[in-house]
Amino acid sequence: METSETKQWIVEALIRLLKRKNYSDITITNITDEALLGRRTFYRHFKSKDEVVELISLQLVDGFADRLLVEKAETFDEIMKTYFTFWEENIELFLLLNKARLLYYIEENIETMIVKVALKVGHVAGDTADAMKIVENHKYEFAYKLAGFWKLTLVWSEEMPRKSASEMSQLIVEFMGVIR
Structure with missing residues (x-):
């Protein structure tokens, strides 16, 4: 996903602010001051701070897809290891978004996001419409598995010490009865 440098400055400013303030207390002026940009510049790129959160979420999903490609993860076990390795590397941001209750964008759009990942890495053929079919x-199986998997990710993220990506992969493969 290509992002302009200005958009990225705004993203980084919001992330820095989240480390110090509640999301509800952060204003557009706070973001633009932190990014050393004007309000007009912000509004050229975003309509609201929620759109910045949306971009952060999309960047994370795209980063995960890129990681799957780099790792050439094909099997369920490899995908799980890559998934937890990716989140471990991005755990500070994940926990920050969770604490601010900003993981909602991923949660509300998880099906579409998984489809984007599957298409990008070639695990599903066709286009978005084909994958959404x-x-x-x-839909019931997908919803059930995704909800459980997302909850599992949340529980794992708060665990101290956290299980490694390999341990999580092994655990999931075992309780789902997947053949490696």
């Missing part, structure tokens, strides 16, 4: 045909 697959999701629709298996």
Whole structure:
């Protein structure tokens, strides 16, 4: 995902502010002051601070897809290891977004985001419409698995010490009964 340098400055400013303030207390002026930009510049790129959170979420999902490609993760076990390795490397941001209750964008759009990842890495053929048909045909199974998997990720992220990516992969493979 390509992002302009200015958008990235705004993203980074919001992240820095979240380390010091509650999301509800952060204003557009706070963000622009932190980014050393004018309010007009902010509004050229975003309509609201929620759109900045949306971009952060999309960047994370895109980063995960890129990581799958680099790792050439194909099997369920490899995908799980890559998934938890990715989040471990981004744990500070994940925990920050969770503490600020800003993981909602990922949670509300998880099906679409998983489809984007699957298409980008080639695990699903066709286009977004084709992939969404697959999701629709298996919507209950998909919803059940994604909700459980997301909750598992939240529990793991708060664990201290956290299990390693390999330990999590092994655990999930075992309780889901997946053949390696």
